[in-house]
Amino acid sequence: MLRPYRDWLALMVAACAFAAPLPAAAPDAEIAALKQQIAELKQHAYHPELGEQMLGIQIRHARLWFAGAARNWTLAAYELQELKEAFDAVVEQNPEHAVFQPQRLADVLPAMTRAPVAALRDAIDRASKPEFERAYDALSAACTGCHRAAGNDFLVIQRPTAPLLDNLRVAPPAGGGRK
Numbered sequence: 001m002l003r004p005y006r007d008w009l010a011l012m013v014a015a016c017a018f019a020a021p022l023p024a025a026a027p028d029a030e031i032a033a034l035k036q037q038i039a040e041l042k043q044h045a046y047h048p049e050l051g052e053q054m055l056g057i058q059i060r061h062a063r064l065w066f067a068g069a070a071r072n073w074t075l076a077a078y079e080l081q082e083l084k085e086a087f088d089a090v091v092e093q094n095p096e097h098a099v100f101q102p103q104r105l106a107d108v109l110p111a112m113t114r115a116p117v118a119a120l121r122d123a124i125d126r127a128s129k130p131e132f133e134r135a136y137d138a139l140s141a142a143c144t145g146c147h148r149a150a151g152n153d154f155l156v157i158q159r160p161t162a163p164l165l166d167n168l169r170v171a172p173p174a175g176g177g178r179k
């Protein structure tokens with residue numbers, strides 16, 4: 001029975017805060033201190049290394065293959081989206097990775113992956129396995145191309161032949177799934 005009262009109180013507090021005159025612009029010293037704090041927080045925040053992020057990308061890339069091979073287009077669309085988010089996270093968290101200097105990873109990665117990712121999306125939308133396979137190979141070539149550009153020619157990406165984990169069912173649900 002306390003709740004309504006507390007809700008009311010919260011409302012009043014919010015109303016007072018709203019009604020109170022806005023404080024004058026914070027003094028420069030305060031802003032500087034806040035900036036300093038933010039910089040320190042950023043420094044201590046978790047920054048995954050590129051190699052670590054690549055491991056997650058490798059898993060999505062493999063899962064995407066098996067989803068497409070099973071014509072489970074709903075799962076394939078999901079894995080592609082996850083892969084794209086993983087690429088976005090690389091750009092966000094390692095935008096200036098030393099290996100591509102003077103170029104920026106934040107420019108290199110989208111330039112190399114945008115077209116194959118879009119082609120995969122189209123293939124999945126059309127539920128076309130031949131298109132999916134072509135686009136998948138183009139993506140793998142883009143992965144390998146970037147590794148080469150980074151001086152890691154030995155990191156060659158290909159179609160997987162055996163699933164690393166098989167506890168995620170790839171067979172489409174009974175009834176055929178989306179298409």
Ligand code: HEC
Nearest residue numbers: 050051054055057058061099108109112143146147150157
């Ligand atoms: C922007 C360029 C770029 C793209 C695109 C890229 N990679 Fe990488 N990848 C790298 C670099 C650089 C490394 C080496 C990282 C390191 O050593 O810290 C790497 C490393 C790897 C590794 C080795 C990780 C390990 O620890 O063994 C794998 C696996 C990998 N990438 C998979 C992929 C896959 C799969 C794709 C495509 C779906 C891909 N990468 C796309 C730049 C890229």
